Amino acid sequence: MKRLGIFLLLILVLSACGGVSGQDSGEGDQGKNKDQTAQETDEKKDSTEEEKEENKENKPEKAEKNKESEEAAAEASPEAPKEAQYQLTGNWSFEPINDAEPKVALLTIDDAPDEHGVEMAKTLKAADAPAIFFVNGHFIDSEEGKEKLRKIHELGFPIGNHTMTHASLPDLSQEEQKEEIVGLNDKIEEIIGERPKFFRAPFGQNTDYSEQLAAEENMLLMNWTYGYDWNEEYMDADNLADIMVNTDLLGNGANLLMHDREWTNDALEDIVKGLRSKGYDLLDPALIKTPE
Ligand SMILES: [Zn+2]
Numbered sequence: 001m002k003r004l005g006i007f008l009l010l011i012l013v014l015s016a017c018g019g020v021s022g023q024d025s026g027e028g029d030q031g032k033n034k035d036q037t038a039q040e041t042d043e044k045k046d047s048t049e050e051e052k053e054e055n056k057e058n059k060p061e062k063a064e065k066n067k068e069s070e071e072a073a074a075e076a077s078p079e080a081p082k083e084a085q086y087q088l089t090g091n092w093s094f095e096p097i098n099d100a101e102p103k104v105a106l107l108t109i110d111d112a113p114d115e116h117g118v119e120m121a122k123t124l125k126a127a128d129a130p131a132i133f134f135v136n137g138h139f140i141d142s143e144e145g146k147e148k149l150r151k152i153h154e155l156g157f158p159i160g161n162h163t164m165t166h167a168s169l170p171d172l173s174q175e176e177q178k179e180e181i182v183g184l185n186d187k188i189e190e191i192i193g194e195r196p197k198f199f200r201a202p203f204g205q206n207t208d209y210s211e212q213l214a215a216e217e218n219m220l221l222m223n224w225t226y227g228y229d230w231n232e233e234y235m236d237a238d239n240l241a242d243i244m245v246n247t248d249l250l251g252n253g254a255n256l257l258m259h260d261r262e263w264t265n266d267a268l269e270d271i272v273k274g275l276r277s278k279g280y281d282l283l284d285p286a287l288i289k290t291p292e
Contacts, residue, residue, distance in 0.1 A: 137183070204223040
């Protein structure tokens with residue numbers, strides 16, 4: 001398989017240089033041979049992780065090309081629903097249901113889509129790193145906000161419910177809580193055509209009623225295992241990337257909380273690389289068991 005991967009890589013390089021297809025090299029031809037590269041990308045998917053890394057680090061132009069063709073492939077054939085392989089545990093982390101790999105970590109981005117959400121989604125997509133984006137209603141009132149939400153969703157990231165106004169739910173009446181939670185699901189559905197499958201309360205503060213609403217809406221309610229980007233000490237990309245990867249709280253199935261913030265955006269790529277270098281797979285939210 002590795003040999004085939006290298007062979008196809010070679011073809012792709014030649015093709016990109018114009019040697020095989022005769023097309024112009026450079027950015028302009030990406031649209032023309034999209035189908036071809038999409039096919040090749042499909043076949044290449046079995047190539048090893050090292051090769052993928054190598055592509056990204058040493059051949060940025062071609063990595064870019066692969067990324068685009070993967071997007072094209074994803075558009076062409078939407079994936080069938082995946083069977084659940086992980087379930088939430090009592091401490092908000094995840095465990096395999098059967099024989100899935102236990103050494104995984106879930107990335108979540110709260111308070112989105114604010115200033116950096118779309119860029120964060122693009123960074124994650126480029127790294128082939130799945131994540132849940134937990135959205136607040138006040139960010140998706142404007143047309144610009146709606147467009148950001150659509151973009152994040154189109155990039156393939158599940159949208160979670162983080163309430164309409166980021167209110168503290170225990171301070172609210174039942175009617176107000178319903179508007180915060182069910183109202184936001186209605187709003188999100190109007191924009192992207194889907195209701196969220198995940199719920200996270202602001203500050204992790206739930207009530208019996210918010211738990212009931214989440215259940216009625218078939219959403220999996222979760223808090224998190226750890227997060228640091230709201231502490232002043234970690235409002236710095238290097239410090240944040242270091243603690244997110246090297247904290248003692250990182251363990252199998254950890255549920256990592258981050259936010260749509262400048263320093264988190266800057267740290268994101270290093271966080272993904274760091275977790276992977278410690279042997280963690282990034283948990284695909286599509287594999288998480290949610291209420292039906
Ligand atoms: Zn929040």
